[in-house]
Amino acid sequence: AQSVTQPDIHITVSEGASLELRCNYSYGATPYLFWYVQSPGQGLQLLLKYFSGDTLVQGIKGFEAEFKRSQSSFNLRKPSVHWSDAAEYFCAVERPGGGADGLTFGKGTHLIIQP
Amino acid sequence: GAGVSQSPSNKVTEKGKDVELRCDPISGHTALYWYRQSLGQGLEFLIYFQGNSAPDKSGLPSDRFSAERTGGSVSTLTIQRTQQEDSAVYLCASSLGQFTDTQYFGPGTRLTVL
Numbered sequence: 001a002q003s004v005t006q007p008d009i010h011i012t013v014s015e016g017a018s019l020e021l022r023c024n025y026s027y028g029a030t031p032y033l034f035w036y037v038q039s040p041g042q043g044l045q046l047l048l049k050y051f052s053g054d055t056l057v058q059g060i061k062g063f064e065a066e067f068k069r070s071q072s073s074f075n076l077r078k079p080s081v082h083w084s085d086a087a088e089y090f091c092a093v094e095r096p097g098g099g100a101d102g103l104t105f106g107k108g109t110h111l112i113i114q115p
Numbered sequence: 116g117a118g119v120s121q122s123p124s125n126k127v128t129e130k131g132k133d134v135e136l137r138c139d140p141i142s143g144h145t146a147l148y149w150y151r152q153s154l155g156q157g158l159e160f161l162i163y164f165q166g167n168s169a170p171d172k173s174g175l176p177s178d179r180f181s182a183e184r185t186g187g188s189v190s191t192l193t194i195q196r197t198q199q200e201d202s203a204v205y206l207c208a209s210s211l212g213q214f215t216d217t218q219y220f221g222p223g224t225r226l227t228v229l
Contacts, residue, residue: 102160
């Protein structure tokens, strides 16, 4: 069974600083990879996804993520954070062709933005 | 167009009562998913519907949980004889139906079992 680890429960970043959120997965092959964001009282919004091809993926709101097969990682980055980026971030995986299994999520990273 | 909608947004019930949670997917989306989000377990996948096909119920946490989808659209998640450990946010998502399609999530129903 696949699993996802987000090692940082909380991260605090100053507004304007760069951000990197870590995600490691455990799976026998390369899964589909996702990053979602959840703001208070809101549903989950997809930031970006990786299925195959170029390992650097661009998403919405200025986010990007890089898939590294050798490290089983899919870290999320943003060069300059804004106060509105404060939210909970979830990394998720899906078995290719296994949509019926749903997404497997990490426990999430809570991002705090300092003024 | 409208996104995924869920009702009610909040539900408080007493232990032992039955509850029904409703999900209206995005129009034209054939795939529908239910997830549960709780402090202890994080986000867990519960069940998947593709059109009118019978779902695989193996992800449901217990036989007190059931789900149905009528006419390939609206779905209802029913929890019978609720327990305090059922307290969580129940999220619904829908997608166009291909496995590479994005899942769009609703705002969730917060269930509190007293």
